[in-house]
Amino acid sequence: MDKTLRVVEQIRRGEVRAAARLIRELDDGVPAARETLKHLYRHSGRAHIVGLTGSPGGGKSTLTDRLIRYLRQEGKTVGVIAVDPTSPFSGGAILGDRIRMQRHATDDGVFIRSLATRGHFGGLSASARAVITVLDAMGKDYILVETVGVGQDEVEIAATAYTTILVTVPGWGDDIQALKAGILEVADILVVNKADREGASRTYQELLQMLELRVPQGKMAWRPPVLLTQAKDNEGIEELLAAVRQHEAYLQGDASAFQAARVAKVRQEFLELLKEGVFRHLVEQLEADGRLAAIIQEILARRTDPYSASELLILELLGPVSQGAPRES
Amino acid sequence: MDKTLRVVEQIRRGEVRAAARLIRELDDGVPAARETLKHLYRHSGRAHIVGLTGSPGGGKSTLTDRLIRYLRQEGKTVGVIAVDPTSPFSGGAILGDRIRMQRHATDDGVFIRSLATRGHFGGLSASARAVITVLDAMGKDYILVETVGVGQDEVEIAATAYTTILVTVPGWGDDIQALKAGILEVADILVVNKADREGASRTYQELLQMLELRVPQGKMAWRPPVLLTQAKDNEGIEELLAAVRQHEAYLQGDASAFQAARVAKVRQEFLELLKEGVFRHLVEQLEADGRLAAIIQEILARRTDPYSASELLILELLGPVSQGAPRES
Numbered sequence: 001m002d003k004t005l006r007v008v009e010q011i012r013r014g015e016v017r018a019a020a021r022l023i024r025e026l027d028d029g030v031p032a033a034r035e036t037l038k039h040l041y042r043h044s045g046r047a048h049i050v051g052l053t054g055s056p057g058g059g060k061s062t063l064t065d066r067l068i069r070y071l072r073q074e075g076k077t078v079g080v081i082a083v084d085p086t087s088p089f090s091g092g093a094i095l096g097d098r099i100r101m102q103r104h105a106t107d108d109g110v111f112i113r114s115l116a117t118r119g120h121f122g123g124l125s126a127s128a129r130a131v132i133t134v135l136d137a138m139g140k141d142y143i144l145v146e147t148v149g150v151g152q153d154e155v156e157i158a159a160t161a162y163t164t165i166l167v168t169v170p171g172w173g174d175d176i177q178a179l180k181a182g183i184l185e186v187a188d189i190l191v192v193n194k195a196d197r198e199g200a201s202r203t204y205q206e207l208l209q210m211l212e213l214r215v216p217q218g219k220m221a222w223r224p225p226v227l228l229t230q231a232k233d234n235e236g237i238e239e240l241l242a243a244v245r246q247h248e249a250y251l252q253g254d255a256s257a258f259q260a261a262r263v264a265k266v267r268q269e270f271l272e273l274l275k276e277g278v279f280r281h282l283v284e285q286l287e288a289d290g291r292l293a294a295i296i297q298e299i300l301a302r303r304t305d306p307y308s309a310s311e312l313l314i315l316e317l318l319g320p321v322s323q324g325a326p327r328e329s
Numbered sequence: 330m331d332k333t334l335r336v337v338e339q340i341r342r343g344e345v346r347a348a349a350r351l352i353r354e355l356d357d358g359v360p361a362a363r364e365t366l367k368h369l370y371r372h373s374g375r376a377h378i379v380g381l382t383g384s385p386g387g388g389k390s391t392l393t394d395r396l397i398r399y400l401r402q403e404g405k406t407v408g409v410i411a412v413d414p415t416s417p418f419s420g421g422a423i424l425g426d427r428i429r430m431q432r433h434a435t436d437d438g439v440f441i442r443s444l445a446t447r448g449h450f451g452g453l454s455a456s457a458r459a460v461i462t463v464l465d466a467m468g469k470d471y472i473l474v475e476t477v478g479v480g481q482d483e484v485e486i487a488a489t490a491y492t493t494i495l496v497t498v499p500g501w502g503d504d505i506q507a508l509k510a511g512i513l514e515v516a517d518i519l520v521v522n523k524a525d526r527e528g529a530s531r532t533y534q535e536l537l538q539m540l541e542l543r544v545p546q547g548k549m550a551w552r553p554p555v556l557l558t559q560a561k562d563n564e565g566i567e568e569l570l571a572a573v574r575q576h577e578a579y580l581q582g583d584a585s586a587f588q589a590a591r592v593a594k595v596r597q598e599f600l601e602l603l604k605e606g607v608f609r610h611l612v613e614q615l616e617a618d619g620r621l622a623a624i625i626q627e628i629l630a631r632r633t634d635p636y637s638a639s640e641l642l643i644l645e646l647l648g649p650v651s652q653g654a655p656r657e658s
Contacts, residue, residue: 034636041634266628266635267621273639275608281643282607283600284650292596299595305370306595307363310602314610317647321613 004032008039014077014138016111023113026130037130044136047079048248051161052146053154053183058167059193062231063240064146068104070241071142078104079135079143082114083128083157111135125156126272132160159186160268162261163247165240167191168207170199184210188224189243195228195236204228221257222250282317333361337368343406343467345440352442355459366459373465376408377577380490381475382483382512387496388522391560392569393475397433399570400471407433408464408472411443412457412486440464454485455601461489488515489597491590492576494569496520497536499528513539517553518572524557524565533557550586551579611646 010018025033050067052060064080071078104110113131115124128145135143145161147154158164166187190207192200207226225243229236251258286292295313298304339347354362379396381389393409400407433439442464444456457474464472474490476483487493495516519536521529536555554572558565580587615621624642627633 038634038636041636042631045631262629263625266625270621270624270628270635270639271608271612273635274611274642275604277639277643278607278611278647279600279604281647281650282603285647288650292599295599296592296595299599300591302371302374305367306599306602307367307370310599310606313603314606318607318610318614321610321617 004036004039007036008043008137011036011040011134011138012043014108016108019111019134019138020113023131023134026134027127037133040137041133044133047132047136047140047143048163048244049132049136049143049145049161050244051158051164052144052167053158053164054167054191055169056148058169059231060146060148060167063167063191063193063229063237064144065104066231066234066237067144067241067244068110070237072104072107072109076141077109077139078111079132079138079140080104080110080112081128081131081135081143081145082112083124083145083147083154111138111140125160126276128157129160129269129272155183155186158183160265162251162265163188163244165189165191165244167193168203169194170197170203188222188247189240190224190226191229191236191240192226193229193231195230196233200228221254222247333365333368336365337372337466340365340369340463340467341372343437345437348440348463348467349442352460352463355463356456366462369466370462373462376461376465376469376472377492377573378461378465378472378474378490379573380487380493381473381496382487382493383496383520384498385477387498388560389475389477389496392496392520392522392558392566393473394433395560395563395566396473396570396573397439399566401433401436401438405470406438406468407440408461408467408469409433409439409441410457410460410464410472410474411441412453412474412476412483440467440469453483454489455605457486458489458598458601484512484515487512489594491580491594492517492573494518494520494573496522497532498523499526499532517551517576518569519553519555520558520565520569521555522558522560524559525562529557550583551576 007018007022011022022033022036026037052064054060061082064082068078068080104112113135115127115131132143132145145157147157158166164186166183166189168191170192190211192203192207194200204226211224211226227236227240227243229240231237251261283292286295291313295304295309299306299309336347336351340351351362351365355366381393383389390411393411397407397409433441442460444453444460461472461474474486476486487495493515495512495518497520499521519540521532521536523529533555540553540555556565556569556572558569560566580590612621615624620642624633624638628635628638
């Protein structure tokens with residue numbers, strides 16, 4: 001416990017090495033690291049978390065790099081998490097972007113970590129949340145969470161942010177994957193990057209149209225702006241940062257909207273951990289007492305079926321859902 | 330119950346309309362349909378299930394179309410499930426392929442269904458399994474499961490098959506997504522389709538090399554062949570079908586390998602249903618008795634954290650994992 005509290009204090013003071021070690025240990029599934037994380041969580045909740053998502057090749061890393069620079073010029077401290085599930089296989093392009101960001105690495109006010117595996121939390125977004133908690137407890141003012149790709153995972157991660165930026169490029173109208181994953185529903189700010197390319201204004205118009213069609217999801221009062229940027233040439237970055245600030249101010253200004261966003265975040269966070277945790281615990285239990293093997297044999301012999309077997313087991317374990325009066329505890 | 334058994338009998342006799350209605354009702358979450366499915370499961374397990382997966386544009390639908398034709402010429406009955414999560418958004422290409430397959434629609438020996446949504450089972454692969462069960466109970470000799478895309482979902486679905494075919498095209502060496510999703514580990518047969526295109530022999534060589542590097546996963550005795558096809562021109566299809574047969578014969582010939590494959594399938598099937606079912610049941614329970622809201626408030630107030638709260642709740646619900654002696658039941 002003493003050691004745990006010492007690490008907690010080191011990280012709260014912003015010590016980079018202690019934070020880096022903890023993140024590594026969390027990834028390795030060290031039990032003590034999880035205990036430290038629990039303590040840190042209670043000291044988190046102050047940072048403004050900004051998610052950046054969109055198809056690969058949209059220039060998200062350059063945009064992130066530019067945002068870091070502007071935030072640093074204003075004296076803000078910044079944490080960056082780059083989530084890249086393809087990284088073990090990806091070639092120079094993404095790595096190059098990472099290295100470009102690393103030039104902030106000598107700056108004590110910036111802490112950058114990339115995240116490639118599901119790790120011990122059973123999911124990329126759970127792993128990302130753990131790292132966010134560490135950076136938040138370190139006292140970073142802003143935490144930028146950049147995801148590569150627009151799959152379900154990436155959209156979920158982007159949605160953990162208070163402000164989610166969708167980065168597109170001219171011609172994005174064709175991007176099926178992004179639409180499929182419901183990306184438009186979670187975006188608070190839309191960006192058409194590489195806006196000097198042909199088709200930028202068409203993509204801009206298309207995004208505006210899509211926004212008009214989108215189903216309001218409790219974010220009714222906020223109308224997501226569409227911005228044009230050229231991150232490479234440093235154009236439109238101040239406007240983007242201003243939009244982030246506006247969204248931040250909007251959340252803070254509207255107490256009920258902010259509270260709703262916080263409840264939704266905590267709910268998702270808790271349920272995600274619960275889902276993985278319950279399942280893992282249950283499988284361990286069913287394997288330890290031999291029930292899983294027995295059920296599989298029953299199904300193989302066609303004496304039962306997986307639907308009946310799972311329903312029966314769930315009822316046995318959890319009992320029926322009792323509607324009505326809250327249960328005593 | 331009478332009605333359930335009547336529908337079961339209709340489907341077992343191969344009645345297309347009864348099967349189509351059941352699949353629709355399963356998708357809509359009709360409780361009676363789930364009861365019917367339970368009965369059908371006990372009459373399933375006879376069909377040989379073949380999965381086809383690979384990046385979009387690889388010609389999987391044409392390949393599937395050709396396989397149907399050859400199987401029908403031999404008098405085999407065929408069920409086809411086309412899993413296409415992008416379908417609400419996708420344009421003409423995929424739809425065109427579907428329509429091409431529909432020319433088998435007037436053939437009573439072929440039953441084709443496409444699947445686009447997660448439906449009421451909480452996942453595409455669970456939905457796909459339900460449809461497989463229906464087609465299997467109908468008495469189809471072969472069930473072809475074609476997935477569009479190579480995400481985690483699609484690879485999981487392909488892995489539910491006894492024989493999984495990975496369809497690539499020349500130049501596939503760059504396909505990061507497929508590698509990421511672990512597609513090579515689940516493939517029993519590799520195909521380079523559109524083999525008249527430039528780079529076919531290079532892709533062929535690359536696949537052979539990758540196969541040599543792949544970590545054996547309990548399928549050690551079977552060495553996946555790499556085949557060249559031109560589905561459009563009907564070339565290589567007989568060889569592909571022969572490879573499917575060889576793999577089928579290999580599984581049936583090696584009783585322990587076949588049994589292991591069946592156990593793994595049933596295990597995955599059961600655990601998938603259990604995971605979704607437990608979680609859904611649990612959330613309902615926690616919402617009904619007000620505990621979820623209370624936990625969220627505790628976390629928001631930083632009096633606890635999601636890690637501690639979920640661990641505590643899991644212990645409370647399921648008790649500790651008792652290693653050692655099997656538990657009495």
